[in-house]
Amino acid sequence: MHFGSHAEDxxxxxxxxxxxxxxxxxxxxSYFRELWRRRQFAFExxxxxxxxxxxxxxxxxxxxxxxxxxxxxxxxALVTIVSGGSRxxxxxxxxxLGLFAFHLVSGSIRxxxxxxxxxxxxxxxxxxxxxxxxLSSVLTAFMRFLPTLVVYAVVHAVAGLPVTxxxxxxxxxxxxxxxxxxxxxxxxxxVQVYFRDLRQFLPxxxxxxxxASPILYYxxxxxxxLRWILYVNPLYPMLASLTDAVNLGLSPSPAFLxxxxxxxxxxxxxxxxxxxxxxxxxxxxx
Amino acid sequence: MPSASDPAPTLASxxxxxxxxxxxxxDLSVTYRTSVESRPTLKSTLRHLxxxxxxxxxxxxxxxxxxxxxxxxxxxIVGMNGAGKSxxxxxxxxxxxxxxxxxxxxxxxxxxxxxxxxxNADLTGRDNVxxxxxxxxxxxxxxxxxxxxIAEFAELExxxxxxxxxxxxxxxxxxxxxxxxxxxxDILLVDEALSVGDARFKRKSFDKMRELCEQARTIxxxxxxxxIMRQLTDEVIWIxxxxxxxxxxxxxxxxxxxEFLGVARNDQIALEDP
Numbered sequence: 107m108h109f110g111s112h113a114e115d116x117x118x119x120x121x122x123x124x125x126x127x128x129x130x131x132x133x134x135x136s137y138f139r140e141l142w143r144r145r146q147f148a149f150e151x152x153x154x155x156x157x158x159x160x161x162x163x164x165x166x167x168x169x170x171x172x173x174x175x176x177x178x179x180x181x182x183a184l185v186t187i188v189s190g191g192s193r194x195x196x197x198x199x200x201x202x203l204g205l206f207a208f209h210l211v212s213g214s215i216r217x218x219x220x221x222x223x224x225x226x227x228x229x230x231x232x233x234x235x236x237x238x239x240x241l242s243s244v245l246t247a248f249m250r251f252l253p254t255l256v257v258y259a260v261v262h263a264v265a266g267l268p269v270t271x272x273x274x275x276x277x278x279x280x281x282x283x284x285x286x287x288x289x290x291x292x293x294x295x296x297v298q299v300y301f302r303d304l305r306q307f308l309p310x311x312x313x314x315x316x317x318a319s320p321i322l323y324y325x326x327x328x329x330x331x332l333r334w335i336l337y338v339n340p341l342y343p344m345l346a347s348l349t350d351a352v353n354l355g356l357s358p359s360p361a362f363l364x365x366x367x368x369x370x371x372x373x374x375x376x377x378x379x380x381x382x383x384x385x386x387x388x389x390x391x392x
Numbered sequence: 393m394p395s396a397s398d399p400a401p402t403l404a405s406x407x408x409x410x411x412x413x414x415x416x417x418x419d420l421s422v423t424y425r426t427s428v429e430s431r432p433t434l435k436s437t438l439r440h441l442x443x444x445x446x447x448x449x450x451x452x453x454x455x456x457x458x459x460x461x462x463x464x465x466x467x468x469i470v471g472m473n474g475a476g477k478s479x480x481x482x483x484x485x486x487x488x489x490x491x492x493x494x495x496x497x498x499x500x501x502x503x504x505x506x507x508x509x510x511x512n513a514d515l516t517g518r519d520n521v522x523x524x525x526x527x528x529x530x531x532x533x534x535x536x537x538x539x540x541x542i543a544e545f546a547e548l549e550x551x552x553x554x555x556x557x558x559x560x561x562x563x564x565x566x567x568x569x570x571x572x573x574x575x576x577x578d579i580l581l582v583d584e585a586l587s588v589g590d591a592r593f594k595r596k597s598f599d600k601m602r603e604l605c606e607q608a609r610t611i612x613x614x615x616x617x618x619x620i621m622r623q624l625t626d627e628v629i630w631i632x633x634x635x636x637x638x639x640x641x642x643x644x645x646x647x648x649x650x651e652f653l654g655v656a657r658n659d660q661i662a663l664e665d666p
Contacts, residue, residue, distance in 0.1 A: 120497075120498070121497070121498050122495075122497040122501075124486055124495040125494050126491055126493075140529075144527065147526035150519075150526055154512075154515050154519040155512075155514075225512075230482075231487070232485075301432060302431045303433035389482065390488065
């Protein structure tokens with residue numbers, strides 16, 4: 107319980123004190139303690155959702171690999187046609203990497219937008235840190251992302267791209283992407299409670315964001331007059347660093363890493379404060 | 393339930409000794425702001441703003457309520473729809489924060505407010521039971537130890553592994569009731585859940601409630617089934633427009649409440665009994 111309670115072990119005696127607190131955040135120490143204690147809820151919710159979505163179709167879990175692969179090939183065909191057939195397998199590797207990383211973010215936002223409003227009965231009837239719900243959406247998106255790495259690895263090998271130690275930069279870069287996604291997901295999950303039609307806008311917004319990110323093109327191809335679009339896009343430094351490290355086997359630029367870090371920290375701070383300071387209201391808003 | 397070993401508290405000394413408190417509510421007020429519409433949208437908000445209408449309404453659901461309840465007491469809460477009964481229960485469960493005042497709870501709380509389990513209809517009954525338990529802070533091992541008992545009591549058999557959207561409303565209710573009563577809480581909050589399922593299951597849940605009431609657990613029951621309330625509770629609190637109007641022996645409060653409602657004592661329809 108997180109309203110300033112002093113929880114001891116569940117099966118011995120427990121004392122909970124609920125008192126009003128000043129506007130804004132609940133005591134964060136006990137909030138995050140409770141959050142950590144119930145982390146298994148977030149994992150279990152992700153697993154259950156994945157199971158429910160994929161285990162009863164004919165190809166089952168295979169769709170977790172086929173879906174992103176087909177989507178990547180459709181985009182690749184589109185871009186090849188538009189650009190007059192000049193794109194090779196290296197570009198396919200770039201496109202798939204960007205697309206899969208982008209889907210980690212957009213998938214978590216999309217799932218997260220449903221997380222609080224879809225948690226109705228649970229929110230009405232159980233006291234628990236509500237942040238577990240959007241966090242579980244991020245986990246689900248991450249679990250969906252993992253099999254796509256296999257698809258990428260195959261394309262990477264077929265395209266004959268180098269495998270260097272620099273590829274390990276992908277780990278911190280992906281961590282920053284996940285942190286950034288967490289912040290945006292918490293924000294969207296909370297805003298959805300107040301504006302239920304957000305979900306109608308969301309697909310269009312995410313689609314425009316895809317096109318505004320250097321996925322279907324190389325960042326270097328963007329004309330000077332339109333480069334501001336890249337500069338305002340938080341995913342630009344993250345995706346560009348990822349391309350450098352994984353596609354090209356280079357060390358990403360420290361400036362881009364720092365830029366990514368600033369965006370990730372800003373997003374997660376803002377998203378978490380927005381969500382946690384409002385979550386006590388969710389039970390009366392659903 | 394008044395019995396020889398468990399004397400009903402009297403109005404003269406309703407206050408338990410400090411060591412015996414299970415729940416202590418002091419000057420509790422709960423005010424919340426909610427949207428006028430059940431599904432607020434950006435569109436409706438803009439429309440209201442354009443007409444300079446309010447989109448947010450403030451509800452003073454509970455006002456200056458104080459009481460304390462000893463361990464092992466079965467407390468009934470009666471009142472009309474919208475009187476603040478459910479808000480009071482949710483505040484005791486730690487779901488809604490108090491606006492003023494203080495709530496102290498000694499013990500692990502299990503809630504059956506408005507039939508809580510089954511929040512995700514795409515997931516199976518089994519998943520929902522496990523997730524509900526994990527969210528409530530139980531460990532996986534603790535839930536698994538109880539799982540068979542829960543499934544057996546709910547009599548759902550193979551349905552436990554089907555998505556809950558295939559359940560009838562009676563099956564939903566049975567599972568929810570079974571989870572709440574089998575999790576062995578120190579304090580059980582039951583909101584309008586005494587009558588779920590068919591006549592036989594109602595009988596069974598009534599017997600289970602009676603059994604729990606006899607086990608010296610602290611139980612809060614919100615219900616309009618007044619005849620059952622008379623049988624099960626040790627004392628009854630009447631909430632009217634957010635305030636505590638009366639607190640006394642079940643028969644005293646329920647007689648007064650029925651008189652207030654203008655319902656005859658044996659009006660079967662109004663009493664909503666199984």
